[in-house]
Amino acid sequence: MFALEIVWDPLKYLDLGFFKLHFYSVMWIVAFVLGFFITKRIYKNENQSEESLDSLFIYSVLGIMLGARLGHVIFYQPDLITEDFFSIFLPFKFKGGFEFTGFQGLASHGAAIAMIISMYLYNKKVLKKTVLWILDRVVVAVALGAMFVRFGNFINSEIIGKYTGTDFGVVFKQLGETAPRHPSQLYEGFAYLVVFFILFYTYWKTKKSEQQGFLFGLFLVLLWSVRFVVEYYKEPQSGEYLSDAIGNVLNNGQILSIPFILIGLYFMFIYKPKTKID
Template sequence: MLFNAIRWNPSEGLDLGILTIHYYSVMFLIAFTLGWYIMKRIFIRENIEVEKLDSLFIYTVLATLIGARLGHVIFYDWDYFQNHLLEIFLPVRFEPEFEFTGFRGLASHGAAIGIIVAMYLYTKRILQKPVLFILDRIVIPVASGAIFVRIGNFINSEIIGKPTNSDYGVIFEKLGEDFPRHPAQLYESISYLVIFLILWFIYWKTEKRFKLGYIFGLFLVLLWTVRFFVEFVKEAQVEERAMWLFNTGQWLSIPFIIAGLYFMFRPAQKTYTT
């Protein structure tokens, strides 16, 4: 039946003998590559030199990875990392025994902050346009990239949902379980696809793109509202700090939603014309 549980136990990647190509890494590669092509189309439409796209790509990749890692460390697992600072940017764990972990532990809230800071630096040093101009446009490929990142999480059986207590759901056999959970990763991935299509339509088909901050604000509202509600069916990634009413992820989402509403409906909206 359609709502019967699905057993999920894929390999982590393609084993080529001398190395393994991890599907999660492939998803990140697809996300950044697709984002590059989307921004190229936008740069051409805005009559911006395509040569400036390479710098934007570097700023975005570094901001995403560094911001996401620091976000996880600070917001979710500082109790551990405050005594293991060397492990923050190393793919290993030294305690309780040495273990190669890979670069795990990334927080989208940190990635968002990192990208905002990076776009500020990028506009000041290279683009010479208002920071909201690039934020209104960079969120379109960011939304598309989030689709594939969550698919990667699903493949890795991480950021899992809570038990459904029914026949519906996904049984993550890799975790040694025999009961179905909510496929929270897929809930988010599908939602991000919808958000991407909305932002794409607004930018290409409406005059809203001329209102500085509007698309950026809409992105914040849509994406973090999705995150807020999906958190209700997600398991905590680490021991939660925020236990009153909402979890850590939800409390961190609220300021982004409020900021998004401000940029969408602020009284004195500036406009940008090409």
């Protein structure tokens, strides 16, 4: 019988002597850089200025990173607020001794909420169109960026999957394990690549980009449906207090994904814009 068991024991960083370049951080950088060029192409197609694109990049980076960090703390590690508050915003650990850790613990649900807020602020201060006009376009790049973030999780051997109970899977050697697990990070990452292609095709090859809110809604439905399904293959994360509250029928990730899916369906099939797109 065919078996596929991979022992995963990668380097997590390059030691440059004066600095450790973590590959997880590189994945985030790749996500933002590729997102910038994808959005630049879309903005050019929409006859938007490069100055407005530069501002969009700044708002996106700050909003997504801050939201992802706060989302992790609120949804998964609230005890950090009282135990090591400054480590929430700084790439250092202070409890138990000072240590450079980089930014660890980022939640996609928090990033999604912060992206919407940052795009609202960006529109109000810079673009002055509608928030949905912006969201319909930036989600194309965000979907691709999400793939690289999950690849970074795989490199770090974090957000791991459940044991497969077969000869198929990945053995995370750095965790001291010998049995294969589902590579749930890769399941999710490659699924996000499919979401990106669907959004990219829908924007460039269909008229749906003219329906305000449709692409944003499609993004929410596809991306969070992927997240909901892949959660069945993941090990529960720490701080599953939402799951505990409903008898562990669903985990935190699934519970938090449901509102996003419902909002997406609303924008795809119910929402009617009150204002005309410029």
